[in-house]
Amino acid sequence: MRTIHLLDPRLANQIAAGEVVERPASVVKELLENALDAGASQIQVDVEQGGVRLVRVRDNGGGIRQQELPLALSRHATSKIHEAEDLEAIGSLGFRGEALAAISSVSRLTLTSCSGDEGAASVRVEGRDMAPVIQPAAHPQGTTVEMRDLFFNTPARRRFLRTEKTEFGHLEEVFRRIALSEFGTGFQLSHNQKVTLQLLAARDAAARAQRVARLCGAAFIEQSVPVDVEASGLRLHGWVGLPTFSRAQADLQYFYVNGRVIRDKVVNHAVRQAYSDVMYHGRHAAYVLFLELDPALVDVNVHPTKHEVRFREQRMVHDFLFRALHREVAALKPGQAPAPEV
Ligand code: ADP
Numbered sequence: 100m101r102t103i104h105l106l107d108p109r110l111a112n113q114i115a116a117g118e119v120v121e122r123p124a125s126v127v128k129e130l131l132e133n134a135l136d137a138g139a140s141q142i143q144v145d146v147e148q149g150g151v152r153l154v155r156v157r158d159n160g161g162g163i164r165q166q167e168l169p170l171a172l173s174r175h176a177t178s179k180i181h182e183a184e185d186l187e188a189i190g191s192l193g194f195r196g197e198a199l200a201a202i203s204s205v206s207r208l209t210l211t212s213c214s215g216d217e218g219a220a221s222v223r224v225e226g227r228d229m230a231p232v233i234q235p236a237a238h239p240q241g242t243t244v245e246m247r248d249l250f251f252n253t254p255a256r257r258r259f260l261r262t263e264k265t266e267f268g269h270l271e272e273v274f275r276r277i278a279l280s281e282f283g284t285g286f287q288l289s290h291n292q293k294v295t296l297q298l299l300a301a302r303d304a305a306a307r308a309q310r311v312a313r314l315c316g317a318a319f320i321e322q323s324v325p326v327d328v329e330a331s332g333l334r335l336h337g338w339v340g341l342p343t344f345s346r347a348q349a350d351l352q353y354f355y356v357n358g359r360v361i362r363d364k365v366v367n368h369a370v371r372q373a374y375s376d377v378m379y380h381g382r383h384a385a386y387v388l389f390l391e392l393d394p395a396l397v398d399v400n401v402h403p404t405k406h407e408v409r410f411r412e413q414r415m416v417h418d419f420l421f422r423a424l425h426r427e428v429a430a431l432k433p434g435q436a437p438a439p440e441v
């Protein structure tokens with residue numbers, strides 16, 4: 100008979116990492132979300148070799164207290180929720196306390212931070228072989244997470260990585276999506292020491308439209324209209340593409356729920372229906388849309404990557420989206436009968 104034993108915590112992290120860390124792009128997603136949760140107004144991302152060799156995310160957010168640095172790397176350690184009730188209404192992007200533990204179990208990771216009340220410090224871990232040690236460091240208010248050599252200790256995972264160009268493509272797409280979600284924050288992305296994207300904090304409508312143009316193309320912003328509709332506690336705002344700007348692929352569809360980019364059947368259906376009168380079969384609408392609603396009305400704890408959500412009142416959300424968009428879209432087409440009032 101074999102004995103049953105508890106897995107070494109870092110091995111357990113490595114196994115769990117499979118759910119959260121698929122490629123460099125997933126690392127960037129998690130680190131950007133942490134920076135935004137920390138209230139950063141400026142975030143800089145530097146990557147090398149498509150992110151496999153290096154992903155470094157630096158922010159000017161609230162920081163982490165020295166003595167909590169090792170804890171930040173532990174699994175199930177989070178400052179974002181405390182008790183079961185908190186799960187009912189999640190207001191932050193993170194809450195599972197898994198990302199840093201997962202990433203640090205499959206890379207060489209240095210976490211450096213300054214929380215303002217005390218000097219800066221850093222901790223460093225390599226794969227699963229080291230306990231983190233706190234060391235003094237130099238860092239302004241905020242946090243830098245430096246991840247090197249992704250999957251250096253898990254060759255089987257490393258083999259699934261694609262070329263530098265492909266990995267950077269995925270990473271850039273994640274960066275783009277998150278940069279679209281937080282207009283008030285400035286972002287910079289560099290690859291192999293070259294700045295590839297620089298976005299200043301957007302403070303007014305014109306600057307926001309400019310950011311959308313940078314990230315989605317000037318043609319999109321020229322051929323779309325801004326929307327902002329509010330009804331029964333739900334608000335939908337953003338930009339919807341003109342029917343003439345339809346695309347062969349569903350590649351310019353960004354939908355955010357409370358700042359989190361998501362994919363959802365209910366949303367897709369509502370949007371497709373709203374466009375159905377004006378869009379040729381097989382063509383896809385382009386949009387950047389933000390839905391805001393009471394966090395208690397949406398469950399984000401559906402999947403570790405949090406790309407999916409569950410609306411507590413699907414029907415209501417569907418009907419709100421359909422009505423709001425149908426009215427806008429119908430108005431875009433001359434001769435179309437206006438939709439009933441919301
Ligand atoms: P989660 O985001 O789900 O809480 P993470 O593993 O991503 O879990 O992070 C663990 C904790 O470390 C966070 O709850 C937060 O307190 C802290 N942390 C991580 N990144 C940052 C950051 N950039 N700025 C401030 N605190 C951070």
Ligand code: MG
Pocket residue numbers: 129132133192193194196198199
């Ligand atoms: Mg997180």
